[in-house]
Amino acid sequence: MSPVQAPVLDVRDLVLSYRQGDERAAVVHGVSFTVEPGEVVALVGESGSGKTSTAQAVIGLLAENGRIDSGTIHLNGEDISRWSSRRLRNIRGAVVSLVPQDPGNSLDPVMTIGAQVRETLEIHGRLDRREADRQVIELLTSVGLSEPALRIRQYPHELSGGMKQRVLIAIAIALRPALIIADEPTSALDVTVQRRILDLINDLRREYGTSVLLVTHDLAVAADRSDRIIVLQGGRIQEQGRTEDVLAAPQNAYTRKLLSDAPSLATARPRPPIEPGRPIAVTVRNLVQDFPLQSGKTFRAVDDVSFTVARGTTHAVVGESGSGKTTTIRAIAGFQKPTGGEIRVGDLDVRSLRSEELRQFRRKVQLVYQNPWGSLDPRQTVQAIVEEPLLNFDPLPRDQRQARVRAMIDRVGLPAALLSRSPHALSGGQRQRVAIARALVLEPDVVVLDEAVSALDVTVQAQILTLLAELQRDLGLTYVFVSHDLAIVRQIADTVSVLHNGRQVDYGTVDEIFSPAATAYTRELIQAIPGRKFPRAAFDRPPLAAAGPLS
Amino acid sequence: MTTTDSFLHVTDTTKQGETAGWLRVLAALRKLPLGLVLAWLVLTTVVLWAAMPWLFTAYDPLQGTPGGQLKAPSAAHLLGTDSLGRDLFARLVYGAVHSLSGAIAAVGVGLIVGSALGLVAGSARGRVDTVLMRLVDVLLAIPTLLLSLSIIILLGFGTLHAAIAVGATAIAGFARLMRSEVVRVRNAEFVEAAFGSGGTFARVLWRHILPNSLTSVIAYTAVQFGWAILQISTLGFLGYGAPPPTPEWGLLIAEGRNYLATAWWLTTVPGLVVVTVVLAANRISRSIGRSSP
């Protein structure tokens, strides 16, 4: 890291644009930065900030309609920005390599693991087959994959997400490149896996002295893992500097906002405790959910889960993928008949509901989905989406109905002008607001939120969380909130259930869960949350509104 | 990303003054792929032929000029005349209504029956689904041409019957597509959300499943439209199409082929017309398929 040494990567005044129809839209406007040998540089920004395009340009993998308009990219001292793709091929994999975003789709599904790792070696033509196989096994061992000799004959679908990411890392380090571009390498993974993968990248970097360009939307990850941070917004660098410096004293307003919006254990302020004696809104007792398998056996997704939610409070159901958290709340929302146990919402036994009763039950319980891109009918306007529940129940006159829709849209903070738009013309945050409006227009008692903010950028995430808290306070709503993100949970929840492999391993108030008294698994989850290097409570941020009133 | 950007761009341009209204239309047209514009042009022309054939030709498609038979293309007869001295261009123009209505009827049969089957199978699932889809398999298992020929013999000859026969063979395709679309859409979150909003099955089907399934079905309909024209003309070729002297295109090709040694235009030109129209239908289908969200 001595300044005398030439940087591995030196990007100067980079301008990138994409062709759209007859015109070109610039997405990166004059970005300059360097990556020194052995250094980890984090490229941080929200969606549309140009971080991924910049990273793609460095490895020469811009989409077909993309182009470097001006600027230079010096890799190991050579300007590659004008190189032909044929020439670029020689350095890809060998000098600069990629750890992609989505391990699930980044391996060829019909090729064995061994063949895919070996391919890098083959392309840069060094070895015979036996020697290559030996190296592949060595590589897989070095990325911590168990039973590498078995793995090389397996196909991607036989591996878990974390294992796939390890394979991809093995591919990236196979030829000991000078620079690894890690493009959101862990955002699709559970926190515990995320942590192990990031540790692995860090270890390998240290071992090989490779530089890493870490592209991430997660400021916490960047804070924990990088030497320097570059904050991008709208294709321009807002701020760059040593990570400690930027975190400690951000110079730029946008950086400050990012920092304050980022959920993290350190900055999150728990809500005031709820007073005892509130009536119970939701009761889940000994919930069991089995799914039949094709083989005739059954798979138990939820095994004996019990909790209660007091009216006007938020209960968080926490767990990693496959923990049964989504299954639990779908049962509460009446989308699945539990195999055993009891669910009561108010005075209704959800299990016993028949079709028309179930339909009436929807007035009381509403579900908001994780993905605002999939949960809104692309063929409806915002007006029609929010209006639909009213049409299903209340035979209101047209003008009253529209007035309620308008009021609700206004309540979730959307301008009335959006009413005639269709969902694909909205941003992600706007869509989730529409989904919330649809859920609330029936004035339900209980809203079940399934990872309702995890698909959103941090700033938007913070806004939605604030909105949810406000609505709870104003309308006295009861939330059942599913999340994998403990930082968010700590911010918004009053009580928490932690699920692991279908079983409830911890249940209690937020304070209890985050106390050392929690089970080992819960503690491991908490440990894995990134952002430990965040300055403690450096940025003041008002706590979310307290639990709702008893109306 | 790109969709949002292009959307914003469009709203920007609409804000500009109305004076340049037609210029904008022209600009929008210019943005369309040339092939698509041509395809619509072809289809519009053919529909006009079908609707108002008398605007395009002064000749009678059925009454020929005895003695003026088998004349090569000339200024008087753009595409020459056939063995009875009838103007080929007039027969093509007047034949459009037969070929188009035949194809529309055929596709209609396939679309309505097939989509209904697929809709029921896809939304009912379970045993109903299995039985219906095996039934569709049976339809697919019988060679289509044999099926249409048998149906025509059964129903008797005529443009409409040929159309029904072709439509019957199209049912299976529509049913399969509709079912897979319904299953896809049914599993979409917004459909569950609609149930969650208290929607009854019928309402959700009508408001969400059907409209969202339709794009690919419509695109497929356009393809099938072209396919039906081909099938009907194949039936005409085999002698099972519209009865003469109907100037149906398939029949024109079929009848004209006997004169190839002497009057090549009698079969070549109708063939090219069919190719062009089918090509246009396929091109439009592709554009529908792409525009789906």
Added chain:
Amino acid sequence: MLRFPKLFTLSLGLLASATFATASLAADTPVKGGKFTYLEQQAHTNLYPPAGGFYPNGGILNQITDKLTYQNPKTLEIEPWLALSWQVNDNATEYTFKLRPGVTFSDGTPLDAAAVAKNFDTFGLGNKALKLPVSEVVNNYDRSEVVDPLTVKFYFKKPSPGFLQGTSVIGSGIVSLSTLALPFEQLGDATKIIGSGPFVVKAETIGKSLSLQARSDYNWGPAKLDHQGRAYLDEISYIITSEDSVRIGALLAGQADFIRQIQAYDEAQVEAQGFTIFAPSTRGVNNSIVFRPDNPLVSDLKVRKALSLAVNRDEIISTLFSKNYPKATSVIASTAIGYVPLVDKLQYDPEKAEALLDEAGFKPGADGIREKDGQKLVLTSYESLPQPQSRAVLQLIGQQWAKLGVKLNVLAGDAGSKVVDELDPLKTPVAVAMVGRADPDVVKSQFYPTNRNALVQKGGVSDKVKTFADDKLNSILEEIASQPDREKRLKAVADAQTYLLDQAYSVPIFEEPQAFAGAPYVKGVAFESVGRPSFYSVWLDK
């Protein structure tokens, strides 16, 4: 790129035709040997000799079977062939034939009196066990008698004056005893047909092709022919080519030597390229349309008359046909036996036609189509595939009738629907009719209820006929078939022609030839009396 080879082939073609031209100047001595490619429009259906009326069947039978007698196509005289001589008693109930010695079937068995007797026993009486039907050319047959190995005598229950000519037709080809022992359905297989003809079936692909080979020991052709001994050709290849354009294209491109069914519109081009058109007359009932008077729309003579008067033959012939298709002047062809010219009964007079329809009570309706008591004058007819341009002819007649306010639907149905519908006068009030045979019996064949029953009278196969039967017509037809006296028989034929036209049952259009085309080097093509080709004397001048 494309232009060059085209030019090349063109010049090659010119060169080739030039050679042909010089070759044809050479002496006309028949050349022996060679393979001859013949394109047939339709596949044969069955080679039981009485089924030979169907042209594709007859075209094969004519090469592989011989007949007792030979009808000279020019004079229509009956000449010796397998029978060296014959005797007929006065009322035509007994026929004695003396056979040529030394004739053998291609399987080596002798063609003697016993074989001939068995042939005609089968043709005249049929064989129910083997499902072999009775021949339409053998009327009133009783029994046979083998007088000696080379003399055979036939007895008839009633006079059968047409029998002598009947022994010369395709349907009376003599086949071996083993062939006659086969059930009808197996006779579709050409390789099973053992005859004594100049050619033998070597191989067959059903529905597609047939290969004939010359018999080297053949020595019993019709006695009065110049050519005696074996056939000049070595081999004939029959290929079924149903596409008109492919047949004509293949001939012109030099891929075939001889084709059947060349249409009039291609004649000019074929002749322009130096190819030869052959259009032998079929000498039978002319190509006509007939009415089914059981259908109320055409039960009125006035209506039929009107429709007949509205047919413009000159227009049909000038539009669709050529000089090889003479205008009809009677029910049967001018070259047929018993022909009487009846031109005055076949006039074109649209005004009179309209007047007759008015008289009959059919008045023009709102859509221009005449109607009576709500019944529209809409007629339907199937096209007849074997007839030249049948569809076009019907369409043209339809155009001519349309001027009168009569609509004619032309159907091009499948064989099945056609056969069924043709039996129902309500479905097909109009039909196309034509049959070729150089004997007056042909008129009976065409119209008699138990034969072809062209008018669909009661008493035939159809169970759809309600009342229509014309006893007067039938008695004339019976007279033709059984009158032994030649003069009286010809008189009956004349009566039949007159009666058919007076009743306007039939509207003859033109005399239908069988049209063939051959390459310039094909010599010696001959036809039997109704236009089936004989390749016995064919040789290739190349």
Added chain:
Amino acid sequence: MTLYVFGRIGQALLVLWAAFTLSFVLLQALPGDAVLIKFLSPDFGLSADQINEIRAAYAVDSNIFVQYGRTLFNFLKGDFGYSLQAGVPVSAQLATNMPPTLRLAGLGFAVAVLLAVSIAFLSSMAPFAWLRNLLQSLPSLLISVPVFWLAIMLIQIFSFRLRLVSVINPGPWESLVLPVATLAVPISAPLAQILIRNIDEIRTRPFIAVARAKGASEARLLWKHVARNAILPALTIAGVLFGELVAGAVVTETVFGLNGIGGLTEKAVGNQDLSVLQAIVVISAAAFVAINLAVDLAYPILDPRLRNRAGVER
């Protein structure tokens, strides 16, 4: 796994039986019958009594259920009955007509696959954008051409005008050139369309970017990664393509005057030769069902993702 296989085979047999029954009902409903069509032909000049006798001899008028039972039983025995029109057993007709059709269809299919694959891959690899566009729209053009018209045009141009190939008395391979070309066109077009769509789709997948990041060349990407992933899903339309192949064979054989199942079908329909038609339906349905079954059973073997579907639940 075996349970799955047997289940699929059972379903296939059921479909086959249903196709047999449906076609039997359909064919029985046709007006007229082969006996009538054949013997009513005026060339025989038969009387009504004679025809009735023949009908009785062929037992065409017996009870439909009896006929159904008898036909089904005979089919199970492998006896397809007798062709009234041709006068030979149906099995003999099939024996002469099957090999040429199989040859034609096999070659046609092979050429079609070759054509489709070349179009699809060239359309994503060809050097110029205009060429790629041209190749991409080629399948649309091919699918828009009426097969019979194409056949007629090919004969006219290549045989009669250019005299490159002979259609009459051709050599064994010469006879196949134009028919195979004709047949390949309608088969290749949908295949090429699917391949192009799959290739376009696969090329946007992240694993392609990863392979690129390894430094793989375009050719390697295409052959090692895109090709296999793009071709696999195309297998599922094999059954549908088979249907196209049968329809194409009918037209091709009719125009070129080739003998084969297609030509046989065309004639049998015209003459309502029911036993022939029934046999053709059953055979093609069996082939269709077998192809689909083979694809269904082979798919898991070719696609590792489905390999342990019936075993371990994912």
